[in-house]
Amino acid sequence: MQTGGVDFLFRSEPARTARRVVALDAYFRRAVLDRDTFRCHHAADCRGSHPGRFLEGQLHHVGPHYDLTVNGVPRRIVVVGQEYGHGREHVSLRERSDMICGFAHRHRFKKKDGFPARNPHMRGTTSLLRLLFGRGLRTDYAGEFIDLAGESVHIFEAFALLNFLLCSAVTKPGSAGFRGGQPGCSTRVMRTNCAEHVRKALEILEPTVVVAQGRAVRRWLDMVWDAVEPAHRTLPLERVRLGDRSMLLASFAHPSAPTRDNWGANASQPYLRKTVAPTVAALRAAAGLAPSGRRHKNPPLRSTASPSKM
Secondary structure (H helix, E strand, C coil): CEECCEECCEEECHHHHHHHHHHHHHHHHHHCEECCEECCCCHHHHHHHCCCEEECCECCEECCCCCEEECCEECCEEEEECCCCCCCCCECHHHHHHHHHHHHHHCECCCECCECECCHHHHHHHHHHHHHCCCCCCCCCHHHEEEECCEEEEHHHHCEEEECCCCEEECCCCCCCCCCCCCCCCCHHHHHHHHHHHHHHHHHHCCCEEEEECHHHHHHHHHCCCEEEECCCCCCEEEEEECCEEEEEEEECCCCCCCCCCCCCCCCCHHHHHHHHHHHHHHHHHCCCCCCCCCCCCCCCCCCCCCCCC
């Protein structure tokens, strides 16, 4: 596959991804959700901190082709959002992945040919992944696929979507469908307690790239990292350390932000073009795949004190 004069060779290790999902499932069954039994030891504290509607046990999506290399460079992408913001409760890893992968095929970037449009959050996520995979800022459905040894795979199957919060605190009932949730009303207690689950998920997934969707999410992630270092002078790109692994972190406004920073309404939003796109270009270069195809060595991460907890 060639984009902008650069050849991209994608390879996937689905067996390795399957092992990660088994490990993640084992952790969640033990520490968070086992079928319809909510096991989190923080449950009482979190429920007690929010007087409104509380939707428990909503797990992550890990695409079957999460373990990718691009021109031989590992490219494991994790996008971190805030929370579901809607029902239903007790959503397993498999159910969430079925939801996201099915949603990729049952919806389009824009309403077309009888298919409904994606919500702003997932339109923004589509644009983000297209940029990360060198597919360009367009809205064609065919451009949402990458070639893996002759198999055409949708980009939603090649990343992981985590929510920082595994429970949703909302003020009114949200849609049971996948149309976007209610504004979050999470408490400090919930965010602090969920940080340990986010860290464990990241330790298992070992991403090379993390994208925070929402400025609040970026702040919450300070409870997870062991060290943080700027990776660009002007763009929202950092290098972070988790244990003995370092990874790149790009941080953006939420795609559905009701401000000029919205980048999920369409593929021509100014924030998408002027902030998200150049940051992803810098990320790709720092991750080892420059636009020219040259490899770049990563600078050493300076050891810092652990970020203060919220």
